[in-house]
Amino acid sequence: xxxxxxxxxxxxxxxxxxxxxxxxxxxxxxxxxxxxxxxxxxxxxxxxxxxxxxxxxxxxxxxxxxxxxxxxxxxxxxxxxxxxxxxxxxxxxxxxxxxxxxxxxxxxxxxxxxxxxxxxxxxxxxxxxxxxxxxxxxxxxxxxxxxxxxxxxxxxxxxxxxxxxxxxxxxxxxxxxxxxxxxxxxxxxxxxxxxxxxxxxxxxxxxxxxxxxxxxxxxxxxxxxxxxxxxxxxxxxxxxxxxxxxxxxxxxxxxxxxxxxxxxxxxxxxxxxxxxxxxxxxxxxxxxxxxxxxxxxxxxxxxxxxxxxxxxxxxxxxxxxxxxxxxxxxxxxxxxxxxxxxxxxxxxxxxxxxxxxxxxxxxxxxxxxxxxxxxxxxxxxxxxxxxxxxxxxxxxxxxxxxxxxxxxxxxxxx
Ligand SMILES: [Zn+2]
Numbered sequence: 001x002x003x004x005x006x007x008x009x010x011x012x013x014x015x016x017x018x019x020x021x022x023x024x025x026x027x028x029x030x031x032x033x034x035x036x037x038x039x040x041x042x043x044x045x046x047x048x049x050x051x052x053x054x055x056x057x058x059x060x061x062x063x064x065x066x067x068x069x070x071x072x073x074x075x076x077x078x079x080x081x082x083x084x085x086x087x088x089x090x091x092x093x094x095x096x097x098x099x100x101x102x103x104x105x106x107x108x109x110x111x112x113x114x115x116x117x118x119x120x121x122x123x124x125x126x127x128x129x130x131x132x133x134x135x136x137x138x139x140x141x142x143x144x145x146x147x148x149x150x151x152x153x154x155x156x157x158x159x160x161x162x163x164x165x166x167x168x169x170x171x172x173x174x175x176x177x178x179x180x181x182x183x184x185x186x187x188x189x190x191x192x193x194x195x196x197x198x199x200x201x202x203x204x205x206x207x208x209x210x211x212x213x214x215x216x217x218x219x220x221x222x223x224x225x226x227x228x229x230x231x232x233x234x235x236x237x238x239x240x241x242x243x244x245x246x247x248x249x250x251x252x253x254x255x256x257x258x259x260x261x262x263x264x265x266x267x268x269x270x271x272x273x274x275x276x277x278x279x280x281x282x283x284x285x286x287x288x289x290x291x292x293x294x295x296x297x298x299x300x301x302x303x304x305x306x307x308x309x310x311x312x313x314x315x316x317x318x319x320x321x322x323x324x325x326x327x328x329x330x331x332x333x334x335x336x337x338x339x340x341x342x343x344x345x346x347x348x349x350x351x352x353x354x355x356x357x358x359x360x361x362x363x364x365x366x367x368x369x370x371x372x373x374x375x376x377x378x379x380x381x382x383x384x385x386x387x388x389x390x391x392x393x394x395x396x397x398x399x400x401x402x403x404x405x406x407x408x409x410x411x412x413x414x
Pocket of ligand 1: 091093397
């Protein structure tokens with residue numbers, strides 16, 4: 001039986017070693033409970049210069065052996081040892097030769113990094129670190145390297161429709177702006193902050209990566225005072241559409257204010273507080289039981305009930321089938337809100353009125369907006385995965401990994 005011979009071939013294959021590289025030997029350290037593999041290069045082998053490809057003379061070895069972490073073997077951590085050769089190049093001078101399984105400045109083998117990236121896409125960082133028995137900092141470094149490389153290589157020449165949104169991280173202490181290709185449903189850029197500067201920075205990146213701000217035909221966003229002018233400035237030919245979810249948020253916030261005010265004024269405030277979530281469910285999604293309970297609550301708390309019906313009216317408006325229908329629906333909703341004798345709803349009515357054209361633009365670009373709903377849930381998923389990341393870099397890398405549809409250059413173990 002050729003156990004040993006087989007195992008040697010397995011190790012060399014896993015590390016991508018080809019002659020003149022070879023496995024010198026391996027041993028299992030029973031104290032450490034780890035496998036150590038020793039890698040070398042044939043003494044007589046000619047090596048071309050890694051920088052310029054010229055013929056070289058061998059120039060000894062690096063002074064200290066290096067160690068890389070490789071994928072576990074039978075659940076034991078595996079470490080690869082090597083003293084890499086140096087060469088003397090007529091053009092470049094003395095050059096350090098890298099091993100086939102390594103990336104410069106990484107203490108992990110390429111295949112280990114590929115495996116880590118696969119797991120990171122599906123698991124929180126703390127669990128990934130525990131599973132791979134390595135620290136979170138190293139994982140963030142690995143992730144940033146491969147993500148940055150892929151992001152730098154992005155081709156944005158065909159980008160025409162954008163969605164721009166802000167989201168918070170670090171429990172709401174910090175904000176990032178996320179820019180999405182609404183046609184390909186992928187994150188194109190994650191910028192720190194949520195001001196006009198972030199939009200400008202993206203427009204510059206777009207140009208640098210083969211795109212053209214003049215080619216942008218539609219941009220979906222919220223109603224923020226910073227985004228709207230920044231979009232007009234940077235994408236002069238784009239139609240600006242206010243995202244349906246952000247319009248709804250304005251009304252939901254108003255409903256919440258109405259409910260809080262009514263809660264203060266009535267004797268049985270606890271009942272209304274306990275039932276507050278019921279008023280957040282869209283009419284179409286209420287169960288029969290919830291529907292009956294809501295009708296009863298609306299009678300008891302007429303202001304909140306009235307605000308709820310206005311929010312439902314917004315859903316009806318969005319169900320419009322044509323632009324004409326939508327326009328009259330908008331006007332109807334607006335005058336209803338103005339006459340409803342609920343201060344927060346009246347204020348919300350004016351907000352909607354100010355953005356009427358951009359809200360109605362939704363009905364000209366339905367496709368863009370149907371996509372935004374999907375992207376929104378994708379971002380939420382990325383945010384959940386990114387929860388363990390405390391720096392902007394780690395957080396943005398995670399968003400790219402989940403929602404960037406990137407072509408990563410790291411080799412996959414399977
Ligand atoms: Zn050279």
